Amino acid sequence: MDMSDEVDLRKTYDAIVVGSGAAGGMAAHVLTSHGMKVLLLEAGQKLNINKELKSMEWPYDHPRRGNMPPDSHALSGREYTIRKPPYAQGSPYKHVYSYVEDGSGSDYAKNIVVDEKDHPYTGTEYAWVRARCLGGKTNIWGRLALRLSDYDFKAATRDGYGEDWPISYADISPYYDKVDLYLGISGHKENLPYLPDSIFQRAVRLNPAEVKLRASLQKMGRVLTPYRAGVTTDGLKHNKYRVHCYGRGACDRRVGGCDIHAAFDSPTGLIYPALETGNLTLRTNATVSEVTVDKDTGKASGVAFIDTETGKTYTAQGRAVLLAASTLESARLMLLSKSSLYPNGIGNSSGHVGHNFCEHLMGPGVYGLDQELVGKPRTLDDGRPGSFYLARFRNLTDRNPKFLRGYGFEGGSGTGMFPDNAYGTPGFGSAYKKTVRDYAGAFIGMGGFGEVLPRYDNYVELDPQVKDRWGIPVLRFHIKFGDNEKKMAKDMADSAREMFEAAGIQVLNVSRDILTEGYSIHELGTSRMGADPKKSVVNQFQQSHDVKNLLVVDGSTHVSASCQNPTWTIMALCWRSCDHLAEEMRKGNV
């Protein structure tokens, strides 16, 4: 749909925000609340998301029990390791999707994630998951909402590796509070200095095997806490688009997505309320290809974009430009924005754009059986937006001789709609059937998320040849896990086994392999914050050192990955930066 008539591109907006996920939605919310006129550009379309997700449709009411049509293919975990990107190249399938579509319920997310055929990339193996639609990945995110602490912000001071963040927990803590209160978060207070509490709504409950594991871990000085979910469990009086969680369980059965919007998503949590201020203009199907520059002032003047469906090109003018296109796409956009003033790409005088990439490593984990639960009556265990989180315990008070930083685990247990053990239980006949039934609720598993160290040599750049469907140069990856990650992964698997054994849970399988880079969908870095313009891309307010009215407000700016999931930090930082930008513009400094 050509929306050029609906959106006024003749006027100069106070701010242009590129991307509508967690960061872009937050920027739109905060800037419009300051009375600024904002143009929000999203490359994908605005979906009727409830029609897409259909959370409560039974498998047998769907023609393919939730799976995609046969001409669509999801990349398997193995495909990422045996081939090099672009992964859809030469595929006979009509549509090719990333691995997140390889599971039950993928048909409900096929319009949310991108078709790899249109969006190639090159270089080293990397499992890149992208969602181009209003709200981006927040439509299907895993919802674990954690705070970082000074163990993360000042990690370099603690262990000597890398750079500290230019902020401390005291700077961001009030903004975490704002995000908690505005969007809602579920959890249980634990008073841990390395995993600060949020302002929690009603917590999820634990299943028997999880209670057992929590009690056992307590003796080891470790903490298993109910899943800290970016989900409103008590409701939000100020938001008419969202209701509290009704424990329907669809969040665990599907690729993700909450069609009652108890789980945070950017459209209902941030963008729709921002539209109601009258200060927000939304333009979807707008693939931004360049940040434009005023040659006289050196400032950003706006952006150039391509209509995603018609291919027509447009420009928009803004007094400030905020990039929130995701860690990798924002870097790509800066590198694409070359001019005589900025030959290496806008905001890249340091040469650090695209570099210092970091993320979370995944793969190691454990799967076990709680014998006490075998044969117990059926219980309803999957009506929760998440099960448990096991907080980091390495390199807090001690210093592990083998590796730096830490890792946490996400896990779960109990009966779901589908008995996973049906595939792995051997045999056939009534004995097989009874075994599946008796054991279905007795399993517990968890998988680790480990901090990947930022390294200058882990980077992305523009591919000199390959272009996407819109003729825009794509990213070429140079990203590989290193020695610290491999040693950490080994410890993750070993410690996972030890913790299950200590709790009396029978270990059935220990996963040791590291999944392909990118798998965690927690890509960070590429435009890191810092005080030194030679070693960083933006300042502590996510403002470009080179171009005052250019901000990068997504995960690009994270100096290190921590092992805690990034979404809540992305939003808290963005809120802080947008407050600062509004103040600076009021003072005439930008």
Add this chain to the structure above:
Amino acid sequence: MSYEINRRDLIRIGAGAAMAVPAAFAVADAPRFFTPAEFALLDEMSEMIIPADDHSPGARAAQVAAYIDAHVAEAFESKERDDWRNGLKSVEDLSRKMHGHAFMEASPGERVAVLTRMAKNEMNPKAPEEVFFRELKHATAHAYYTSKIGIHQEMEYKGNVMLEQFVGYEVK
């Protein structure tokens, strides 16, 4: 117990993610792909894998064979259709070798013997009929446990409803 790892499966094992085998249309009056004889064989074997018992009906009542037929009929790669056809033929070959007649003409005891032989190396299948058993069982389990009978009668699943309170134990 090792399958292709999916991010969500890894972190929510036990939460009930059905995987790997693409599903198909549930009910068909006549087989779309299989011949009537092949369909009868498939139907019989699915019921032997997940039979009716005093707890709930089995794979036949859940129309597992019709579901597999519809899936195979629309499979993107014709190799998948060939594999199913050849797999069923390998069952017939094995039955004739073991008992001198076709599977559907064999006695109940003979049929169990054939399936037992096919299931011998389930976790590490090598022979064609062993590989086929794994595929057949996987498809049968997927179809059965996503069916009305599988979900509501066999597993007595109580979820996918609106709850006011989470189930489980509150952390104190």
